[in-house]
Amino acid sequence: MYAFIWRILPGNWVVKLILALILIAAVVLLLMQYVFPVIAPYMPFNNATVTEGGQ
Amino acid sequence: MVNSSSSGNEPGVNPPSRPTIRPAQRRQAPSDYGDQQLGHSADQSAGGSGAGGDQPLPSRRELRRREAEAAAAQGEPTAVYSDAPPVYEQPHPTHAQATQAMPAVPQSAPNAAQNAGGATGNEYAAAPQQGGHAAHGHLGEDQHQPQAAPQPQGRPQTRRQRRRQPVEKEPLGPIRGTVRTFGELCITAGLVLILFVVWQLWWTDIQANRDNEVLADELTQDWANQDPNELPDDPDEPVVSDPVGKNEAFGIFYIPRFGDDYYRTVAEGVDLEPVLNRMGVGRYPNSAMPGEVGNFSIAGHRVTYGKPLNQIANLRPGDEIIVQTKDGFYTYTFRNFDIILPDAVEVLSPVPDAPDFKGKDRILTMTACNPMFSARERYVAYAELTDWTPASDGAPDNIKDSKAYDKVSKNGGA
Numbered sequence: 001m002y003a004f005i006w007r008i009l010p011g012n013w014v015v016k017l018i019l020a021l022i023l024i025a026a027v028v029l030l031l032m033q034y035v036f037p038v039i040a041p042y043m044p045f046n047n048a049t050v051t052e053g054g055q
Numbered sequence: 056m057v058n059s060s061s062s063g064n065e066p067g068v069n070p071p072s073r074p075t076i077r078p079a080q081r082r083q084a085p086s087d088y089g090d091q092q093l094g095h096s097a098d099q100s101a102g103g104s105g106a107g108g109d110q111p112l113p114s115r116r117e118l119r120r121r122e123a124e125a126a127a128a129q130g131e132p133t134a135v136y137s138d139a140p141p142v143y144e145q146p147h148p149t150h151a152q153a154t155q156a157m158p159a160v161p162q163s164a165p166n167a168a169q170n171a172g173g174a175t176g177n178e179y180a181a182a183p184q185q186g187g188h189a190a191h192g193h194l195g196e197d198q199h200q201p202q203a204a205p206q207p208q209g210r211p212q213t214r215r216q217r218r219r220q221p222v223e224k225e226p227l228g229p230i231r232g233t234v235r236t237f238g239e240l241c242i243t244a245g246l247v248l249i250l251f252v253v254w255q256l257w258w259t260d261i262q263a264n265r266d267n268e269v270l271a272d273e274l275t276q277d278w279a280n281q282d283p284n285e286l287p288d289d290p291d292e293p294v295v296s297d298p299v300g301k302n303e304a305f306g307i308f309y310i311p312r313f314g315d316d317y318y319r320t321v322a323e324g325v326d327l328e329p330v331l332n333r334m335g336v337g338r339y340p341n342s343a344m345p346g347e348v349g350n351f352s353i354a355g356h357r358v359t360y361g362k363p364l365n366q367i368a369n370l371r372p373g374d375e376i377i378v379q380t381k382d383g384f385y386t387y388t389f390r391n392f393d394i395i396l397p398d399a400v401e402v403l404s405p406v407p408d409a410p411d412f413k414g415k416d417r418i419l420t421m422t423a424c425n426p427m428f429s430a431r432e433r434y435v436a437y438a439e440l441t442d443w444t445p446a447s448d449g450a451p452d453n454i455k456d457s458k459a460y461d462k463v464s465k466n467g468g469a
Contacts, residue, residue, distance in 0.1 A: 045429060047397065048357060
């Protein structure tokens with residue numbers, strides 16, 4: 001998978017490296033901005049309130 | 056990739072006999088010869104060490120040289136073989152040069168090429184693994200110019216150079232490819248989980264603290280532009296804050312026990328988003344407002360998202376908790392704590408644990424998760440209003456010189 005990505009990236013290895021780092025940064029940003037906030041409420045340590053239902 | 060196609064064709068065009076070879080097929084001849092020799096050569100290489108390919112070479116070369124000489128005597132054109140590394144920039148020599156250079160040229164390259172191209176079973180199986188690429192490169196040239204002759208070179212140097220050639224990677228089969236992709240996905244999943252932990256434990260704190268500072272600044276600027284509520288006749292009776300809309304900030308918490316620079320905004324509502332995750336602590340709806348008789352109840356994260364109540368278990372009786380609003384400063388004094396189950400909502404009633412009574416005290420109740428990183432229990436801290444200072448009188452002594460109040464007042468002007 002990673003070898004395939006590396007192969008389809010254009011340019012020589014310097015360009016490939018820069019593009020790969022940009023790709024990684026984009027994935028990290030996507031996860032931290034949109035994915036993690038959605039799944040965080042299901043984690044067991046984020047409940048601070050007392051409610052009738054117990055959660 | 057160019058070489059693989061060319062070498063792949065070879066087994067199909069193997070000429071059956073030598074005398075009839077045409078120039079285009081000439082390079083195929085040694086394989087036939089090698090196959091005939093396979094019997095005794097294989098024995099020799101198997102008996103030898105890792106360099107077993109060396110042993111049969113002199114005799115083969117000698118044979119080939121004799122054969123070439125005989126062919127030259129008959130006037131036939133001769134083929135040229137070499138295991139020298141490819142020299143791509145080299146201009147192709149003429150036919151005459153090739154013929155002259157021929158006797159000194161070693162001849163293992165075609166075997167290497169055919170081996171890498173799928174013709175297994177000849178005795179040079181060890182050589183192509185090091186020189187397969189070189190042989191391919193040379194073979195590609197040979198197809199277009201069969202007479203091309205590389206420079207004759209000494210054998211030790213040639214072998215060393217051949218060893219330096221990179222191994223050409225073959226594409227993975229479906230099973231190995233699937234296994235490798237699966238492994239890569241597993242590694243990726245692990246990295247994503249690590250990233251989630253980093254985000255949850257580190258990045259949410261940074262984000263929430265930054266949001267909190269901005270919010271506190273906005274709040275104090277708003278207060279500066281508003282008139283405070285009218286003071287009651289009795290100077291000891293605190294002004295009760297006006298209720299605010301859901302998810303709106305209305306106050307700032309200072310808890311000196313949590314640090315000299317500790318302050319967090321308090322907003323209406325206890326939803327994770329946006330209040331608890333980004334606006335500090337949250338007030339339970341329908342509980343009392345600061346200064347009001349009853350139970351002013353708040354909830355806050357103990358870990359992650361700025362962890363406003365991280366040190367709630369460090370509170371000692373007598374510690375002061377100051378709540379600043381538009382109207383002034385409400386000083387609550389910590390009294391006791393409790394650890395309860397998550398559904399024990401009676402702690403939020405005006406008289407905690409006694410929902411049937413109306414109560415006459417001004418109580419502050421703070422809830423957070425307990426133990427840390429668990430939702431099993433809740434930690435509750437109770438405090439009681441002990442002092443109140445109108446906004447016009449400035450900050451009370453207990454926070455006047457603190458870093459937190461300095462920062463908030465400097466930014467906002469309240």
